[in-house]
Amino acid sequence: MRYTGRMVHTSSVEIERKYDVPDGVPVPAFAGIEGIAEARSAEPVTLVAVYLDTADHALADRRMILRRREGGHDAGWHVKLPADGGEGRTELGWPLQDGDGDDGAIPGPVLDQVAVHVRGRELTPLARLETVRTTVTLHDADGRAVAEFADDRVTGSDVRGGTVRAWHEWEVELLPDAPAKRKQRTALLDRIERHVLEVGARPSDSASKLARALGADALGRQAPAGPALRDPATLTRESPASDVARAILARGVRDLVAADPRVRADEHDAVHRMRVAVRRLRSALRTHQDVIDPAATAPVRAELTALGAVLGGARDMEVLRDRVVWSVVEHDTGTVPDHVGDALHDVLDERYRRARERVVRALSSARYLALLDDLDALVADPPLAHDASSPAGPALHAALRRDAERVGRRAAVAQEAVGEAARTEALHEVRKAAKRLRYAAEEVSGRTVTVLGRKTMRLATAAEEVHDELGEHRDGIAMQRILRDEARRLAARGEDAFALGVLHEAERLRTESALWRAERAIERLLATAVPGA
Numbered sequence: 382m383r384y385t386g387r388m389v390h391t392s393s394v395e396i397e398r399k400y401d402v403p404d405g406v407p408v409p410a411f412a413g414i415e416g417i418a419e420a421r422s423a424e425p426v427t428l429v430a431v432y433l434d435t436a437d438h439a440l441a442d443r444r445m446i447l448r449r450r451e452g453g454h455d456a457g458w459h460v461k462l463p464a465d466g467g468e469g470r471t472e473l474g475w476p477l478q479d480g481d482g483d484d485g486a487i488p489g490p491v492l493d494q495v496a497v498h499v500r501g502r503e504l505t506p507l508a509r510l511e512t513v514r515t516t517v518t519l520h521d522a523d524g525r526a527v528a529e530f531a532d533d534r535v536t537g538s539d540v541r542g543g544t545v546r547a548w549h550e551w552e553v554e555l556l557p558d559a560p561a562k563r564k565q566r567t568a569l570l571d572r573i574e575r576h577v578l579e580v581g582a583r584p585s586d587s588a589s590k591l592a593r594a595l596g597a598d599a600l601g602r603q604a605p606a607g608p609a610l611r612d613p614a615t616l617t618r619e620s621p622a623s624d625v626a627r628a629i630l631a632r633g634v635r636d637l638v639a640a641d642p643r644v645r646a647d648e649h650d651a652v653h654r655m656r657v658a659v660r661r662l663r664s665a666l667r668t669h670q671d672v673i674d675p676a677a678t679a680p681v682r683a684e685l686t687a688l689g690a691v692l693g694g695a696r697d698m699e700v701l702r703d704r705v706v707w708s709v710v711e712h713d714t715g716t717v718p719d720h721v722g723d724a725l726h727d728v729l730d731e732r733y734r735r736a737r738e739r740v741v742r743a744l745s746s747a748r749y750l751a752l753l754d755d756l757d758a759l760v761a762d763p764p765l766a767h768d769a770s771s772p773a774g775p776a777l778h779a780a781l782r783r784d785a786e787r788v789g790r791r792a793a794v795a796q797e798a799v800g801e802a803a804r805t806e807a808l809h810e811v812r813k814a815a816k817r818l819r820y821a822a823e824e825v826s827g828r829t830v831t832v833l834g835r836k837t838m839r840l841a842t843a844a845e846e847v848h849d850e851l852g853e854h855r856d857g858i859a860m861q862r863i864l865r866d867e868a869r870r871l872a873a874r875g876e877d878a879f880a881l882g883v884l885h886e887a888e889r890l891r892t893e894s895a896l897w898r899a900e901r902a903i904e905r906l907l908a909t910a911v912p913g914a
Contacts, residue, residue, distance in 0.1 A: 393472050400578075411519055419519075428453050432510070446589070512534070527555065530551065647737065712884070791811045811903065815844045858892060
């Protein structure tokens with residue numbers, strides 16, 4: 382079942398603590414806790430939740446939860462994402478709709494949030510939990526609800542294993558009006574916890590109700606495939622070059638996976654973020670070719686290139702569409718009527734929509750899902766080259782020198798190019814080389830690992846300037862082409878194209894300025910010292 386309407390979801394950060402409750406332990410009295418002025422009890426409610434996963438536990442392995450729950454104030458579909466070092470975990474929620482789930486189907490917007498992990502495999506019931514919950518809302522002196530205490534009596538069924546388990550637990554969860562500062566939130570939870578422990582409860586041995594229903598302490602892979610990934614914060618110049626390369630690739634894959642549901646939901650800038658993730662992965666595989674065998678990764682690079690091209694089609698139209706808006710705003714003297722800008726915006730928006738549809742189809746293709754599996758395998762157990770065990774410092778210096786020299790060679794070609802078309806294409810090659818250098822320098826000077834220092838950061842900044850200015854130049858040329866095409870179309874219909882000419886002249890001047898700045902930026906980049914050189 383796919384919804385034609387747009388399901389609006391809620392997003393919240395779940396910060397809670399769980400406790401096991403032996404028989405006979407009374408609910409604590411919350412009077413007297415600093416920061417709590419009043420406790421309001423509610424009538425018991427029954428919550429029935431069905432948790433879904435693939436046969437191989439694709440979601441549980443990633444510490445994610447997908448459930449459909451009936452009962453209570455937040456009945457609906459819920460997706461819980463892992464905390465990943467944060468204070469709490471993110472919970473997304475969609476309200477139930479008429480007939481929702483009756484045929485066993487998952488609403489499209491919900492499925493979009495987990496599709497990148499499920500990868501076409503069937504989602505079936507994993508566990509069923511029935512909870513009789515009595516809540517006590519805790520209010521501060523100003524009457525704000527800062528926390529909720531839940532007394533839960535749970536019956537959990539492992540649907541696939543056939544085991545039924547029952548237990549009694551308490552949860553204390555912070556509410557949106559809890560203290561704004563993390564230190565104060567932690568202190569409030571600590572004060573409540575002291576009262577909870579004093580009456581006989583104890584911290585829970587299980588991280589979640591789902592894990593407990595399955596007879597596990599926590600969700601997540603017990604033994605990851607391949608060599609263990611090193612913590613990026615522990616990597617140094619002396620670490621094996623392969624550990625640094627794997628950390629960078631792992632970061633790139635995480636960024637790609639994180640962007641996927643945002644692209645499917647058509648969030649602002651999501652296509653751009655996914656495109657950048659793809660580009661960073663491609664650049665990393667090229668930059669670290671002395672560490673990770675380039676012949677073995679050629680198929681993955683080819684698939685990343687194909688995906689990047691589809692994303693690029695949508696991103697380019699998105700940039701040009703938005704460029705029209707501020708270009709028209711700049712000309713508020715009456716020379717560019719609003720209807721001209723609106724019409725041009727509509728043309729580009731329609732092109733963006735068509736390009737985005739191609740992106741969504743690509744993300745639903747077997748080809749894309751296979752690429753995700755290949756990337757996971759690449760990070761887990763990369764095909765290492767003979768230099769993989771050498772210290773990272775010298776290997777990275779050599780890679781950065783190679784990338785910087787590529788910029789220099791392509792800049793020389795651009796300088797000698799004859800004709801506007803040839804020069805434009807040559808400058809695009811300079812931009813791509815600068816982009817690779819930028820990404821390589823950023824990744825090892827603080828973005829993913831901090832193996833190299835300030836010189837590398839300066840190199841990244843100089844390369845970014847070239848990348849940005851040449852990007853502005855290329856966008857301006859594309860915008861001029863579109864304006865000329867639209868002007869011809871209007872002229873063919875006998876309509877006035879003067880306003881488009883005004884915009885074209887403004888774009889021409891803006892593009893020339895960007896080229897001048899880019900040429901100066903290239904000079905500065907070529908004069909910037911490469912670490913280790």
